[in-house]
Amino acid sequence: MTSKFDISLAKMIQDFKLETIFLPGPAEEIRVSSTDVNRPGLQLAGFFDVFDHHRVQIFGKSEISYIHLLDPGMAMERCERLCALQPPVMIVTRSLEIPPMLLEAARHENVPLLRTSENTCDFMSALIAQLNVDLGPRITRHGVLMEIYGDGVLILGDSGVGKSETAVELIARGHRLVADDAVEIRRINAHTLVGTSPENIRHFMELRGIGVINARRMYGMRAVKIAERILMIVQLELWDENKAYDRLGVDNPQMDILGIPIPCVTVPVKPGRNLSVIIEAATMNLRLKKLGYSAPHALMKSLGMPEEDLPPQVTPELHSYWQ
Structure with a gap:
């Protein structure tokens, strides 16, 4: 091609x-x-x-x-x-x-x-x-790309919502930064997106009130990575009292990037919510779904819901993507 x-x-x-x-x-x-x-x-x-x-x-x-x-x-x-x-x-x-x-x-x-x-x-x-x-198709998205428990997680959201601050806390918790502010995303085959940082801003982060920091210099080589496959998207948005957020996790929403649907979760932001821990939990929960375990399915089954009414353990779309 x-x-x-x-x-x-x-x-x-x-x-x-x-x-x-x-x-x-x-x-x-x-x-x-x-x-x-x-x-x-x-x-x-x-x-x-x-x-x-x-x-x-x-x-x-x-x-x-x-x-x-x-x-x-x-x-x-x-x-x-x-x-x-x-x-x-x-x-x-x-x-x-x-x-x-x-x-x-x-x-x-x-x-x-x-x-x-x-x-x-x-x-x-x-x-x-x-x-x-x-040579693969590519776009640049405003966001942060992290490696969390070995999986690439793309954090998106409006400016000032707390993406970089959340990334710093994730780094402090042992995870690795791939890109901050500008994420170059390349489609390398029909099922795979790889994200990296523009070379001229690689390892730099902007924290409002502090300024620009260098994550590699500050936290060492263990805190950064050059590129990572994107396996999940976390969309941060300010808490909207009039919006109904997912309480069960039965649905498996996806976001299309370069023609590839990526599992996506929306995390509302408000004071008191520990975003880094929530994103860690979302990453591990998606990994459980990859392995065929659904917490909503198990909960509803334990409450006596008929088998035919139970949500699927994992949707075919999610299963095929993880392959």
Whole structure:
């Protein structure tokens, strides 16, 4: 899939420690914009009717061996035809010897040619995962992202409702800060959102009345984390006496972010409520639901409610998300 975002080939070379065989120009100026990769076996056999030339092309043992089996003239023609379509980069795995025809075609058509010592399957898996992170759809939300008991919890709410203050108390209770104020959220596959902080404000927090603090400097490395998968959203809002808040927890509301529904709880804020403890409880309660236990179900069953009237232990939507 071609993304509206892109990354430089220089970043890919650095991330995977790739050996440069040929570059037509500065690696910083060569862009990769597809999250998919391709092994061009069919193209080397002459089939180009269905071919996404925007993808990174991976040459493993099978592709390199096939090039060597071809007649030199035919091999040159196929490599030239492949490179003429201008793929962003070609990568040879297993530190295999580069066929002269492939190198000549890459130079003639100005297509980058790199090499890695990794085996083909492992390298492709790692590359696809990294491309999904780098090129996936993304948004920035105003809020705080914490890791609480190992789960990513996104805390949202209007300015001044107490998000950062709650985050500081959660840090003091042993949990970890991922992002404060601006949370960059990326969709890396159909079921996963990962949040992080913009690099220029990472680990900084703003506390009204105190100012800006650095959580890493103040609380140490154990109090911060670079990125975390978002598993729950906590929406903080000022207590509204005219609003009916959930008293049983039978419903499992969700909030859609980048097309992925995330379990969401609304926590009303008023003096005397310990928000950090409430958020800890919400996190553990969601984990129990993941394991198939519902406190409202157990309570109503113990009170003698007929089985057919009991709420479900866990909704199919919540169960499928946690998978």
